[in-house]
Amino acid sequence: MTVDKIPPGPGQACCSLSKKRVGILVAVCCVAILSTYMYSLNCCKSRTEAPLKLKTSNSPSFHKMPIFAKIKANTRMPEPSVNATQSVGIAAVKQTVFVHQLLQPQNPSPTNQDDLSSLSSWSSVYDEADDDLDLVPERAAFKPQGKWKRRLPKVIIIGIKKGGTQALLNFLKAHPEVTASGKEVHFFDRFYERDLEWYRRAMPYSYENQLTVEKTPSYFVTPQVPKLIYRMSQDVKFLLVVREPVARAISDHAQSLEKGKTTPFEEKAMLDPRKCSVDESWSAIGIGLYSLHLTRWLKYFPLDQFLFVSGKNLVANPGAEMGKVQDFLHISRTLTEKSFVFNETKGFPCLRTDENGEVRCLGKTKGRPHNPVDPRVRACLAEFYRPYNEQFYNMTGINFHWEE
């Protein structure tokens, strides 16, 4: 018996058509459900990441928070406990307390209206001026990657005041893999009542494959700064330009003379010159106690996150010193001996900016002439600094030979 295929009637045709429609409908529904699911996944992700991002500090309520609550909101990791063995042995109790008091930040108080108004005008001027400074690097060897935007610094020149920090910053700025803020930002020692978003906006534009650098030499001696930087990031690299502390103090004093102060160096530095008694309360002396300041930093960051740049070598052999800096920052050795020209009139190296021999030196305020200082006072100060210097050599593992 053969079974003939029966042609479909009108009802059956209608049925197979509606099956097709149902199929399409199901497919559309599946796509819709899937995309809703993906979208919600994304939302959840960004919501969980939010506390780690700068967006936290954008919320209006964030600005009303007290300063330490703000710090908490931006905290990523628990703080390290203070290791007693890391404390400086030679610092007598008197000195430790003394230096601590001496180095209390002379910051504008966040409640002081005058200070706040000067902050905001400074900030707006800054934004405009800084964009001009940072041109898109178009040098042949550099291939920009990622977005062109402002980023928090990965490298901070934390000091030492009068060590040669501006020279280091200017040299680094000539490197295509580096962008740097034009001015000292002072976020961690003066303007911390502002948030990280403010700090980021104070930075120049950069590509993803560039390092953002800022320099504020007072960070090194301001007690709260290591902790505050640690709360921002534990991966920051620090550059510290060091200089023999007596020469540093004299340079500091030369700057104050230019600002209108008149007391001679010897008078400021000595309580009693006959007894060789040093006035440690003078900030120009206190800044030179490098081992005490470094101790505070090492409570938060390991030694290998610091590079101790010799201010002396930066003048005598800038190519070699910059080689160490570039290696430490893992950037190409673009700056070499050939990048510098010694300017006999200025007595300092200057930067060769292009092939045509254009040379740029630091301004008049860097490399000032110093008044002669009484050799007996110099000798007293050298003796005063000796134990601190030795301790600094031990801590860093570098003998800077400042006694010679």
Ligand SMILES: Nc1ncnc2c1ncn2[C@@H]1O[C@H](COP(=O)(O)OS(=O)(=O)O)[C@@H](OP(=O)(O)O)[C@H]1O
């Ligand atoms: N290339 C070059 N040109 C000019 N000056 C140079 C250079 N390299 C290092 N120095 C030394 O830098 C000293 C100023 O240090 P800082 O830039 O750290 O000063 S500041 O803290 O920013 O005020 C400055 O100190 P003074 O000589 O007392 O002015 C210089 O000795």
